[in-house]
Amino acid sequence: MCRAGRLALLSKVDSSDRIARPMPRIYVSSVIEAPPARVWERLRDFNGLPRWHPRIRDSRIENGEPADRVGCVRDFHLQNGDRLREKLLGLSDYDMFCTYSILESPMPLSDYVATLRLTPVTDGDRTFIEWTAEFDCAPEMAEQLVVGIGQDVFQAGFDALKRQLAS
C-alpha cells in the first residue's frame, strides 16, 4: 500500500473512534466589580479554594509543597464530603491565569483540564473573569456535567467573589 493510502486509512480509523466526537466544553464568564489585582490575589493561591468558594470545605497541598509550585497537587473536600485531587498545570502572575487537571473525583469524567483567567476591564478598573474546562465522558452524561459544573462550581464561584469583593 502506498504511503498516502496508509495515512488516509489511519486517519479514517481514528476519526471513526472517539476523536470524531468533540470533547464537552464549559465556558462561563462574568465581571467582578473589583481591580484585577485584588481578585488575582485570591485566585492565585491554588490551596485557597475554602477561602472564597462556598462549596469547598477544606484543602491541603500534598507533600508540603508550596501552592504556587507548578505540578503540586491539592487534595480537597466539598461541603457534601466528596473528595477531589487536582494538579496545578500552569500559573502566570503576568497573564493572570491558572490551569489545572483533575486527578481523582467522584464525577464520571476523565481528561478534565480547566483554566481560570482574569483580564482587566480598563473602563472602571474592574475584572473580566473566564473559567473554561474540557473533559471526556460518556455522551449521555455530557450535558448534565457541563451544566452542573458550569453553574454549581464556576458561576457559584463567581457569585461568591462578587459578594466578597464588591467594594
Place this chain on the structure above:
Amino acid sequence: MPKVVRSTVIDQPVDAVWAVLRDFNGHDQWHPAVADSHIERGLPSDRIGCVRRFHLRDGSELRELLLTLSDADMAFSYCLLETPVPLFNYVAHVRLAPVTDGDRTFWHWESRFDTPAGRERELAEMVGRDIYEGGFAAIRAHLAQGMAA
C-alpha cells in the same frame, strides 16, 4: 515601544457586537472619527490582506491592512500602512468574548507602535482615548439606537 490597552463591557449580546465589528469597512458607520471608508481594489472586507482607505473628520487619509480575522475567536488584527500621525509599526488587536453572566460582551482593544522620541505618552493617550474609548462609546450608542429603532 508604547503599548495601549483599553477594554470595556457592552450591554449587548456578543453576536450583535461582532456583527458590527467584523466588517473591516464598516467603521465609518459607527466611529465618530471616521468620515468615509472603502476597501481598495474592490476586495471583500473580510478578505485577509485587504486594505481600507479612509478619511478622518479632519480630512486626513489613512490606509490600514487586515492581518487576521476570526469568527471562531471573534477577533481581528490590523496594521497601519499610511497615516499623517507619526505612528510607526502600528499593529492593533481587537477581541470580543461573551460575558455569559448577563449575556453581555467583553471587548478588548490593544496595540503596539513606535513614535518619535518624546511623543510616546501623548500619542498613546490619543490612541487610547480618541480611537479606542471613543469607539467603545460610539458602539454603545450605535447598538442602543438599533435596539430602539
